[in-house]
Amino acid sequence: MTSRESHRIKDAEKKRVLDEAARQRRARKALEALEQDNFHDDPHADLVMSKKVPKFHDNLESGRTRKTKRKGAEYYRAKYRKNFIQLLEEDKAHRPDPPNYCSAQAPPSRLPQRHFCAVCGSCSNYTCTACGTRYCSVKCLGTHQDTRCLKWTA
Amino acid sequence: MNNICILDNGAYTAKVGLASQEAPQLIPNCIMKAKSERRRAFIGDQIKECRDASGLFYLLPFQRGYLLNWDTQKTVWDHIFSPDCCGINLSEKTLIITEPHFNFHSIQEALTEIFFEEYECDALFRTTAADLSALHHLKSNTVPADCCIIVDMGYSFTHIVPYVKGEKIKNAIRRIDVGGKVLTNHLKEIISYRHLNMMDESYVVNQIKEDVCFVSSDFQRDMKTQKLRYPENTIIQEYVLPDFTTVNRGYVKKPEGPAPEQQTIKLNNERFTVPELLFNPSDVGIQQMGVSEAIMNALDSCPPPVHHVLLENIVVTGGCALIPGMGERLQTELRALAPDDMEVKVIITEDPVAFPWQGGRVLCQSTDFSEMILTREEYEEEGVGASIEKFDP
Ligand SMILES: [Zn+2]
Ligand SMILES: [Zn+2]
Numbered sequence: 001m002t003s004r005e006s007h008r009i010k011d012a013e014k015k016r017v018l019d020e021a022a023r024q025r026r027a028r029k030a031l032e033a034l035e036q037d038n039f040h041d042d043p044h045a046d047l048v049m050s051k052k053v054p055k056f057h058d059n060l061e062s063g064r065t066r067k068t069k070r071k072g073a074e075y076y077r078a079k080y081r082k083n084f085i086q087l088l089e090e091d092k093a094h095r096p097d098p099p100n101y102c103s104a105q106a107p108p109s110r111l112p113q114r115h116f117c118a119v120c121g122s123c124s125n126y127t128c129t130a131c132g133t134r135y136c137s138v139k140c141l142g143t144h145q146d147t148r149c150l151k152w153t154a
Numbered sequence: 155m156n157n158i159c160i161l162d163n164g165a166y167t168a169k170v171g172l173a174s175q176e177a178p179q180l181i182p183n184c185i186m187k188a189k190s191e192r193r194r195a196f197i198g199d200q201i202k203e204c205r206d207a208s209g210l211f212y213l214l215p216f217q218r219g220y221l222l223n224w225d226t227q228k229t230v231w232d233h234i235f236s237p238d239c240c241g242i243n244l245s246e247k248t249l250i251i252t253e254p255h256f257n258f259h260s261i262q263e264a265l266t267e268i269f270f271e272e273y274e275c276d277a278l279f280r281t282t283a284a285d286l287s288a289l290h291h292l293k294s295n296t297v298p299a300d301c302c303i304i305v306d307m308g309y310s311f312t313h314i315v316p317y318v319k320g321e322k323i324k325n326a327i328r329r330i331d332v333g334g335k336v337l338t339n340h341l342k343e344i345i346s347y348r349h350l351n352m353m354d355e356s357y358v359v360n361q362i363k364e365d366v367c368f369v370s371s372d373f374q375r376d377m378k379t380q381k382l383r384y385p386e387n388t389i390i391q392e393y394v395l396p397d398f399t400t401v402n403r404g405y406v407k408k409p410e411g412p413a414p415e416q417q418t419i420k421l422n423n424e425r426f427t428v429p430e431l432l433f434n435p436s437d438v439g440i441q442q443m444g445v446s447e448a449i450m451n452a453l454d455s456c457p458p459p460v461h462h463v464l465l466e467n468i469v470v471t472g473g474c475a476l477i478p479g480m481g482e483r484l485q486t487e488l489r490a491l492a493p494d495d496m497e498v499k500v501i502i503t504e505d506p507v508a509f510p511w512q513g514g515r516v517l518c519q520s521t522d523f524s525e526m527i528l529t530r531e532e533y534e535e536e537g538v539g540a541s542i543e544k545f546d547p
Contacts, residue, residue, distance in 0.1 A: 073225035
């Protein structure tokens with residue numbers, strides 16, 4: 001791509017403005033990222049874990065005569081495989097009245113939200129007209145436009 | 155006491171040991187896979203055997219603070235109780251285990267089943283870390299109080315739990331969805347944008363957080379200071395990243411020292427804007443009160459005659475309680491929010507991570523402990539539902 005072409009694309013991008021729905025999607029993605037355990041994929045997804053697990057039961061046989069055969073991790077995974085959303089739904093049916101998980105959530109703050117520059121972290125008084133991101137100075141706005149502004153898939 | 159095992163089963167760190175022990179062992183409650191090691195995974199404390207911790211991949215039993223991945227948890231527990239780790243044979247022992255507040259029934263059933271069936275426990279006592287902390291605080295003879303507020307700042311979230319005359323006020327419990335995990339992820343995001351991509355380096359970034367982050371005692375002042383140039387800028391630090399050949403753990407470079415061979419990054423306002431999320435979750439768009447505001451909000455749900463006792467007994471526990479400046483900031487903010495005629499006392503105990511576990515030891519000494527537990531006989535008669543009747547009536 002020649003530099004003239006890339007400039008044209010850049011100018012076209014500058015005129016694009018994210019609508020409210022896209023901004024909210026972006027905000028939600030940012031919140032989800034804060035909950036993630038890993039950003040990358042499992043480097044050895046094929047690694048068979050069970051072979052490396054210490055042979056706990058072999059080492060620690062006790063005097064008790066076993067009434068039932070132990071079932072192992074697989075059994076528990078299969079039996080208790082509900083995800084968080086399912087458990088929450090179940091809980092709402094089970095424990096509909098407060099106090100419960102939902103009622104315990106701290107309510108929104110009464111203090112006004114503070115705003116920080118997305119680039120350098122200083123206090124911010126300005127909002128990017130294209131995407132709604134906060135910035136603090138012309139310099140940081142420039143960095144923002146060159147790196148993140150509309151380049152994220154929103 | 156050596157037939158009672160206490161397991162404070164944190165989402166990031168399991169604190170485990172016999173009640174006869176002075177202190178618990180702290181074991182990472184996860185399985186980790188390293189890019190450098192193709193042949194094996196690292197379970198719990200085995201991570202110390204890993205020579206190159208770059209790009210570690212985590213398998214965690216907990217999601218959003220609740221135990222959801224049972225095969226991971228079972229694998230980690232098997233290791234924890236094995237002779238390679240703690241060497242505690244749970245067979246014919248009583249187990250005290252912690253769970254999160256408002257834990258889900260099916261998780262509680264799984265816990266009961268797994269410990270009676272797989273680990274052959276003789277008896278079970280299910281509780282929360284905050285309950286154990288409250289007991290520990292209220293029974294310690296230096297505090298003649300029967301009311302307290304436990305602020306448990308863990309990995310997945312922060313809970314504020316008031317106790318009045320030893321009883322938990324359930325409708326006053328407040329949860330803030332900010333804990334150590336959100337802080338690490340936020341720092342990871344900032345470093346990756348401002349300095350170099352460390353999105354795959356939770357393990358290293360968590361250590362950076364532990365090494366450099368602090369709670370600001372005056373946010374506006376520190377915001378001004380971080381804009382100055384060194385040496386007027388007393389906040390900026392240069393951090394030496396581990397290369398896993400000569401440096402295995404990163405560290406803060408001494409300002410006058412020679413330039414190290416390893417890569418460094420400059421950390422400035424992120425040192426305090428990251429822990430700030432505990433006080434202002436809305437800084438990253440989490441629409442919840444910060445911890446000080448939420449403590450006052452929880453107080454509103456408690457009987458007014460005990461407000462003054464509660465405010466004098468605010469105990470902060472969990473990993474985030476270790477962030478320097480935490481106690482001071484909480485004290486200042488609560489002082490400003492509380493009524494003028496009431497004292498405010500924020501207590502960060504000597505070991506805020508092991509404090510609940512130590513509370514487990516106090517619990518064992520209660521005269522009625524043997525009546526509180528769920529015995530194998532009760533379990534075999536009534537099944538998994540017995541634990542719900544016993545502990546969550
Ligand atoms: Zn800026
Ligand atoms: Zn923008």
